[in-house]
Amino acid sequence: MMAEKVHDIIVIGGGLVGISAALALQGRGREVLVLDRPDETLKASQMNAGAFAFCNVEPLATPGIMRKAPGWLLDPLGPLSVPPSYAFNILPWMLRFWRASLPDRYRQAVLAQSAMMTHCEAALKRQVGATSGAAFLRQEGQLQLYEGAGEYRASLEEWNLRKELGIAFELLESAEAIAALQPGLDPRFTHAGFTPHWTNSVDPKLWLAHLTEVFLQRGGAIERLAVAALAPGEGAVELRTSSGDYHASQIVVSAGAWSHHLSRSIGEPFPLETERGYNTTLPEGAFDLKTHLTFSGHGFVVSKINEGIRVGGAVELGGLNLPPNYKRAETLLNKAKQFLPALKTDGGTQWMGYRPTLPDSLPVIDRSPSERRVVYAFGHGHLGLTQSAGTGEIVAALVHDETPPIDLGAFSASRF
Numbered sequence: 354m355m356a357e358k359v360h361d362i363i364v365i366g367g368g369l370v371g372i373s374a375a376l377a378l379q380g381r382g383r384e385v386l387v388l389d390r391p392d393e394t395l396k397a398s399q400m401n402a403g404a405f406a407f408c409n410v411e412p413l414a415t416p417g418i419m420r421k422a423p424g425w426l427l428d429p430l431g432p433l434s435v436p437p438s439y440a441f442n443i444l445p446w447m448l449r450f451w452r453a454s455l456p457d458r459y460r461q462a463v464l465a466q467s468a469m470m471t472h473c474e475a476a477l478k479r480q481v482g483a484t485s486g487a488a489f490l491r492q493e494g495q496l497q498l499y500e501g502a503g504e505y506r507a508s509l510e511e512w513n514l515r516k517e518l519g520i521a522f523e524l525l526e527s528a529e530a531i532a533a534l535q536p537g538l539d540p541r542f543t544h545a546g547f548t549p550h551w552t553n554s555v556d557p558k559l560w561l562a563h564l565t566e567v568f569l570q571r572g573g574a575i576e577r578l579a580v581a582a583l584a585p586g587e588g589a590v591e592l593r594t595s596s597g598d599y600h601a602s603q604i605v606v607s608a609g610a611w612s613h614h615l616s617r618s619i620g621e622p623f624p625l626e627t628e629r630g631y632n633t634t635l636p637e638g639a640f641d642l643k644t645h646l647t648f649s650g651h652g653f654v655v656s657k658i659n660e661g662i663r664v665g666g667a668v669e670l671g672g673l674n675l676p677p678n679y680k681r682a683e684t685l686l687n688k689a690k691q692f693l694p695a696l697k698t699d700g701g702t703q704w705m706g707y708r709p710t711l712p713d714s715l716p717v718i719d720r721s722p723s724e725r726r727v728v729y730a731f732g733h734g735h736l737g738l739t740q741s742a743g744t745g746e747i748v749a750a751l752v753h754d755e756t757p758p759i760d761l762g763a764f765s766a767s768r769f
């Protein structure tokens with residue numbers, strides 16, 4: 354019988370988190386094989402809003418959200434929704450989400466996320482340098498917009514938190530001051546916060562393609578197939594795949610919203626859910642966008658993608674199997690048209706993506722508690738692009754038994 358090949362490291366998942374981990378490991382001289390399912394449209398990394406949102410340190414589970422959530426949930430096309438057929442499935446996750454929103458847990462999550470963001474911002478710079486990727490990024494800042502003084506005042510707690518954490522911003526208190534940065538907004542937006550260092554990728558799909566290409570050029574390998582299960586053996590970890598068994602000395606599970614299916618196969622369940630998000634990408638000439646726009650009260654953003662515009666957001670807690678409800682994308686586009694009257698809404702392409710989300714809005718980045726040869730890196734929610742380079746570096750540190758660059762307590766695989 355021929356001896357099976359034992360790979361040095363297999364990374365499961367070829368999204369931004371998996372490829373960033375693969376690149377970081379390759380940078381340490383390791384031989385890396387990425388196994389990634391062939392369906393590109395399933396990758397959250399492909400078509401997201403493209404923002405490196407390093408200043409977004411607040412988890413979704415804020416102390417105030419449980420007051421707002423019932424109102425949002427009553428509107429089936431509002432910023433947060435649960436399809437009726439999924440309502441029962443999501444209950445245990447919702448209970449954990451509520452616990453995560455309690456003030457002390459929230460505060461811990463903010464501090465952990467803030468340390469993570471500082472690390473991730475520096476790691477992105479290193480990744481851009483190491484892959485000659487500067488042309489795939491642009492820094493045009495971000496305007497977070499409020500309709501009237503009431504909404505603005507309610508947001509000041511968030512801005513005070515950013516000040517405390519040393520994040521640079523400017524508060525704008527008139528429609529004229531806002532128009533100086535972004536002409537063409539409806540005058541109902543009377544207040545805003547501007548974060549000048551906010552960076553966007555020119556197109557997340559091109560950014561992922563660039564990183565993937567660098568990985569391949571440096572000798573990395575990718576096979577497009579699905580892993581069904583992990584099976585720890587004595588010499589190596591076995592992976593059951595659609596093309597037979599694979600073996601590796603180390604495994605990284607970075608399979609986005611599907612990661613818990615793999616962890617379950619070694620007896621480790623995680624309360625991983627998906628926040629389904631929607632967007633529409635409009636062609637060149639749709640709007641003269643000067644900066645990334647965030648409509649906080651409506652749960653969506655408008656970003657520049659190449660020379661076009663992407664309007665997207667929403668949170669639909671609807672699992673991995675229900676068909677998309679593209680009325681959500683239409684609703685966001687209609688709102689964007691009200692807020693940016695000159696927006697040309699023709700010729701758009703709609704998309705739905707699966708944000709991988711844990712109830713406390715923090716990813717799991719840790720060794721498996723039961724199988725040291727498995728490292729988990731998933732659950733980045735709204736921030737997977739933002740945190741991909743930083744996560745890659747942490748994964749490389751874990752695989753090499755080094756002290757990680759930040760305290761990983763809040764990101765532990767044993768916290769649920």
Ligand SMILES: Cc1cc2nc3c(=O)[nH]c(=O)nc-3n(C[C@H](O)[C@H](O)[C@H](O)COP(=O)(O)OP(=O)(O)OC[C@H]3O[C@@H](n4cnc5c(N)ncnc54)[C@H](O)[C@@H]3O)c2cc1C
Pocket residue numbers: 365366367368369370371388389390391392395396397398399400401402403404405406578579580581607608609610611612615629630631632665666705706707708709731732733734735736737738739740
């Ligand atoms: C509408 C929307 C807007 C967003 N905007 C932003 C933003 O502006 N900034 C930001 O930072 N983040 C944003 N995000 C979140 C971000 O896109 C995700 O957090 C991130 O892409 C997750 O990356 P990932 O590599 O973990 O997962 P994915 O990109 O989903 O990749 C996982 C990969 O694993 C593969 N896979 C799964 N199971 C298996 C298996 N069993 N075998 C083999 N392969 C498998 C999948 O097919 C996929 O290719 C947004 C998300 C959405 C939906």
